[in-house]
Amino acid sequence: MKTYSEEKNRPAFDWNKNLDALIAGEEMSLEKLKELDDISGSWVTCACGNQCAIIPRNKAVGYPLDKKLHELGLDFCLEICDSEWTAAKEILKKIEARSDILIKELLNEKN
Secondary structure (H helix, E strand, O other): OOEHHHHOOOOOOOHHHHHHHHHOOOOOOHHHHHHHHHHHOOOOOOOOOOOEOOOOEOOOOOOEOOHHHHHHHHHHHHHHHOOOHHHHHHHHHHHHHHHHHHHHHHHHHHO
């Protein structure tokens, strides 16, 4: 299955890899850090956008219609913008867990 980012012709972004590197103390250029801020602020490329495309979303902007996932996505963006890498990683885990639940529910509805 494609991610929402891929469905919108944007490459999937490995948030786990990048956050792990930052948590480990790997230095990143200011350009790379700005890129992280920018992509975390777009529903297509944020942590939610890198989840499966079958999750229902707002057609115009792309935010998840699930209130909990939507709130987690906003929290994730704030932590990235504040350079709170460990907190962002914890929220990413919650986004992935919530997305798994939604995807399983959607697939069960189809069967």
